[in-house]
Amino acid sequence: MxxxxxxxxxxKTGLIDLARQLVEEFRFELISSGGTANALKAAGLPVTKVSDYTGSPEILGGRVKTLHPRxxxxxxxxxxxxGDVVDMEANQIRPLDLVIVNLYPFEQTISKPDVTEQQAIEQIDIGGPAMLRAAAKNFAHVTxxxxxxxxxxxxxxxRQNNGDTSLAFRRKMAEETFALTNAYDGAIASYLASLAAKAESPLPTRFSLTGEELQSLRYGENPHQSASWYKTGTQPSGWAAATKLQGKELSYNNLVDLEAARRIIVEFDPKEPAAAILKHTNPCGVAVGTTLAEAYQKAFNADSTSAFGGIVALNQPIDAATAKALTKTFLECIVAPGCESEAQEILATKSNLRVLILPDLKSGPKHTAKVIAGGILVQASDDVIDSPDSWQIVTQKQPTPEQMAELLFAWKVAKHVKSNAIVVTKNRATLGVGAGQMNRVGSVKxxxxxxxxxxxxxxxxxxxxFPFDDSVRTAATAGIVAIVQPGGSLRDKDSIKAANELGLVMVLTGIRHFLH
Structure with missing residues (x-):
């Protein structure tokens, strides 16, 4: 038989070619359901519909097709x-040697901005996961x-096994299948949790993180650490959806730095050209300008030494003038929402330079996760939009609108510097960045x-x-005219008193942005 x-x-990618090989080369008989059966018939391939094979029609508008003992x-x-063989013979059940199933596009459906709950629910596959899990469980006999x-x-x-498959192959396919159904169920659970999220508990009671290997990386943070890049979801998004115009393969550290660069550049309105240069996830130069080339040059001038070998993020498509400036020093990666053809030709002269196009720079995760021994820490992403309208001016000296705009710029940059973080700016460009010190005084210095x-x-x-007024006095001695900080110390009054005494402006945001 x-x-x-x-x-x-x-x-249905590759379906017809595969089915034709199964029938013509390996003498399989095919059974299929719904649109798949129609596609096979249209290609001239012999196929039996599931409803004819089981003797049971599709019901409930197609919700029940393959849920049948046969x-x-x-x-x-x-x-x-x-005992299984006896049961199968008694119920006229033929053994299935091969199960080829993929699932309703649930994640693609919920990614649409106008999707309704009912539309999402109808894209929850039931029969597909049931068949996949059954076949994966029985990998001893089924591929x-x-x-x-x-x-x-x-x-x-x-072809390598005389028309059969090895146990090792079937086990590997089972492993892949259970990973898929796990991710699929996780996406559904996350979607339903998002609909029913409570204000007092915005995070789900269960959190799963699954991904499919997109690319094996040369190594991790160090050469002795193995690493791979995994994409989440069934459809490419974020960096998995970026286009790499040129350059060497991306490394683990490149990707970590690129994500930090993406997070900082989206702080700035794309109507106003902005550039950020990062090293080891910390910005060494950030600026806005009247043109993209000016913004980049200001960012580069902020710390040209650290910019060497840096990661550059731009919030506008790369033009020729900016491309020329970018090629004047050694850079690891550039990311922008687009790249003009003339600019692409200029950048091509630096063949090893990685240039990525990510049109939707804002497509970031809603949650961040860190793995610890025995668990995972999950938090909502720090995507709060800061508004000076809610800030408190606590000094006698009042800031001008221009000074408030500069303080907002400095505050946006500080949000993306490893704590303890201090950022000094002028003319909406960074002048100095103190990152990751064990005490704030050290960062200020x-x-x-x-x-x-x-x-x-x-x-x-x-x-x-500032828990003490020493940093305020140090800043004033250096010529700083205004300070923005979250406030919240029992000794805020000491810092405010020092600012008044020294003629500084001080603004409290009422919110902090620690980055560990």
């Missing part, structure tokens, strides 16, 4: 268990293919020393409050 294959797919018995039946990328591997396996004489008339942002 010919071997039997069940095909039921939403994504289907699941054929998948789950153990050929080496006499399951849950992704079109496995089709060629399967055909190679048949680093930022002011880096700014040097340029600190005179400058502005200072601190991601945390």
């Amino acid at each position: 010919a071997r039997l294959a069940l095909l039921s797919v939403s994504d 289907i699941h018995g054929g998948i789950l039946g153990r050929r080496d268990v006499p 399951v293919l849950s992704n079109p990328k496995h089709y060629d591997l399967y055909l190679q396996e048949l 680093i930022a002011l020393e880096q700014a040097g004489e340029k600190a005179k008339g400058g502005f200072l942002a601190s991601d945390g409050f």
Whole structure:
């Protein structure tokens, strides 16, 4: 008796070619349901509809098609268990050797901005996961293919094993399948949780993080650490959806830095050209300008030494003038929402430079997660939009509108500097950045020393409050004219008193942005 294959797919990529090989080269009989059966028939391939095979029609508008003992018995039946064989023969159940199923496009559906809850619910596949899980469970006897990328591997396996598959291959396909159904169920759970999120508990009671390997990386943070890049979801998004115009393969550290660069550049309105240069996830130069080239040059001038080998993020498409400036020093990566053709030709002269186009720079995660021993820490992303309208001016000296705009710029940058973070700016460009010090006084000193004489008339942002007035006095001595900080210390009054005494402006935001 010919071997039997069940095909039921939403994504029909490669389906017809595979089915033709199954029929013509390996003498499979095909059973299929719905649109898959129609596609096979249209290609001239012999196929039996599931409803004809089971003797049960599709019902409930297609909600029930394959949930039938002749289907699941054929998948789950153990050929080496006499009782299973007897049951299958008694119920006229043929064993299924191959199950090819992929699932309704649930994640693609919920990604649409105008999707309704009912539309989302109807894209929750029931029969598909049931067949996949059944076939994966019975991998001792059944091969399951849950992704079109496995089709060629399967055909190679048949040709290398006289028309059969190895146990190792079937086990690997089962592993892939359970990972898929786990991710699929996770996406559904996350969607339902988002609909029912409570104000007092915005995070789900269960959190799962799954991904599919997109690319094996040369190594991790260090050469002795193995690493891979995984994409989440069934559809490419974020960096997985970026276009790499040129350059070497992306490394683990590149991707970590690029994500930090993306997060800082989206702070700035794309109507106003902005550039950020980062090293080791910290900005070494950030600026806005009247043109993109000016913004980049201001950012580069902020710390040209640290910019060497840096990551550059731009909030507007790269033009020729900016491209020329970018090629004047060694850079690792550039990301922008677009790139003009002339600019692309200029950048191509630096063949190793990685240039990525990410049109939707704002497509970031709603949650961030860190793995710790025995668990995962999850938090809502720090995507609060800061508004000076809610800030408190606590000094006698009042800031001008221009000074408030500069303080907002400094505050946006400080949000993306490792705590303890101090940022000194002027003319909406960074002059000095003190990052990741064990005490705030140390960060202040680093930022002011880096700014040097340029600190005179400058502005200072601190991601945390000043527990003592010493940093305020140090800033005033360097020529700082205004400070923005979150406030919240029991000794805020000491810092405010010092600011008044020294003629500084001080503004409290009422919110902090620690970055650990």
